[in-house]
Amino acid sequence: MEENSSEQEIAVPAKPGKITVGIDLGTCRTAIMSDRGAKLLARSLVGYPKDIISEKMVGSGPIFGEEALEKRNFLDLCYPLADGVIREASERDYKAAYELLGHLVELTRQGEDAEVCGIIGVPARASVMNKELLLSIAEKFMTKALVVSEPFMVAYQLNNLSNCIVVDIGAGTVDICGMKGTVPIADDQVTFLKGGNYIDERLCQSIIRHYPGVQVTESVACAIKEKFACVDRSKKAVVTLRHEGKPAEFDVTDDVNAVCESIVPDICEHIENLIQKFDPQDQEATLQNIILAGGGSRITGLADLIVEHLADYGKVKITTVDDPEFVGSAGALKLATEIPEEMWSQIGVMFDAE
Numbered sequence: 001m002e003e004n005s006s007e008q009e010i011a012v013p014a015k016p017g018k019i020t021v022g023i024d025l026g027t028c029r030t031a032i033m034s035d036r037g038a039k040l041l042a043r044s045l046v047g048y049p050k051d052i053i054s055e056k057m058v059g060s061g062p063i064f065g066e067e068a069l070e071k072r073n074f075l076d077l078c079y080p081l082a083d084g085v086i087r088e089a090s091e092r093d094y095k096a097a098y099e100l101l102g103h104l105v106e107l108t109r110q111g112e113d114a115e116v117c118g119i120i121g122v123p124a125r126a127s128v129m130n131k132e133l134l135l136s137i138a139e140k141f142m143t144k145a146l147v148v149s150e151p152f153m154v155a156y157q158l159n160n161l162s163n164c165i166v167v168d169i170g171a172g173t174v175d176i177c178g179m180k181g182t183v184p185i186a187d188d189q190v191t192f193l194k195g196g197n198y199i200d201e202r203l204c205q206s207i208i209r210h211y212p213g214v215q216v217t218e219s220v221a222c223a224i225k226e227k228f229a230c231v232d233r234s235k236k237a238v239v240t241l242r243h244e245g246k247p248a249e250f251d252v253t254d255d256v257n258a259v260c261e262s263i264v265p266d267i268c269e270h271i272e273n274l275i276q277k278f279d280p281q282d283q284e285a286t287l288q289n290i291i292l293a294g295g296g297s298r299i300t301g302l303a304d305l306i307v308e309h310l311a312d313y314g315k316v317k318i319t320t321v322d323d324p325e326f327v328g329s330a331g332a333l334k335l336a337t338e339i340p341e342e343m344w345s346q347i348g349v350m351f352d353a354e
């Protein structure tokens, strides 16, 4: 688990006895920031010992984040937020999500005995049921929590709330949201399942098809993607993999490029649908204010390729956020500290134990 208690980036007066947090609860990683300056990034992963022998080696658990990944031979691993939401029917996911959130809130407290309240980001079109499930977990650790859509938090952090489209390419989902100067409504947002996990799966299959007999898993494909992801062939991806057990070098440049490119048509189609919902007078400005966020925004050449696909729409300008890891949690914290708590219910679904 990466932890980084760097100095506070947002100048907000902390309230005594109460810690305010912004949480970006992701499929792959969860980022939390607090008004006391805590800044944590953790893999959204919980591990439980597989049997009595594993328990003897690693303790009774649960084990979280990077540590769980390192000790994976001993553990049953659970990513409780597959597809960015807690799977409604799974008791195991619910328990793991409960333990993960509790663990992270505890870390954020940094030893302080205070109540915790805050804002949690979820995929743009997470169902009402899912938001309620999440709030029922948050209720155990927090006195007040509000659930908002991930791309809205990004827009809020960037102070870019009008005539703007945010495209958040996460691990489980791609969330696209049109900002029109207000809290976005359901019709201005779309979520689809072609994020980083989809790319990893496709890359794995593509390499196996290209080089029969090569051994590659989705987590190896993910590491290759994170190093070489591009859509403009600017990175030559030659990697060492095992072929029938023996190491050898393979050129997977074409595979990486093709798979990264495969998410572009869907992204463009959804941008095209959303743009039509803006006032015609605002469409030109909006097309010049498209923001790419999320880990997938690091795919080299992605912004230029989207611009190319949207050539029929006139001038299109796309910018990529500087800090995809924390921009969402920073936005959630900014929102939580700038909007008085009594107004939170006007922004989204919440609970209030006070």
Ligand SMILES: Nc1ncnc2c1ncn2[C@@H]1O[C@H](COP(=O)(O)OP(=O)(O)OP(=O)(O)O)[C@@H](O)[C@H]1O
Binding pocket: 025, 026, 027, 028, 029, 030, 083, 084, 150, 169, 170, 171, 172, 173, 174, 195, 196, 197, 222, 225, 226, 227, 229, 293, 294, 295, 296, 297, 298, 299, 324, 325
């Ligand atoms: N350099 C990179 N190039 C391409 N993809 C990357 C790169 N770095 C990270 N990623 C991918 O970005 C994804 C993680 O992004 P992010 O942290 O935004 O997702 P998340 O918030 O956990 O997921 P979600 O929003 O879907 O719940 C992973 O699939 C990861 O492999």
Ligand SMILES: [Mg+2]
Binding pocket: 024, 025, 026, 027, 150, 168, 170, 171, 294
């Ligand atoms: Mg995310």
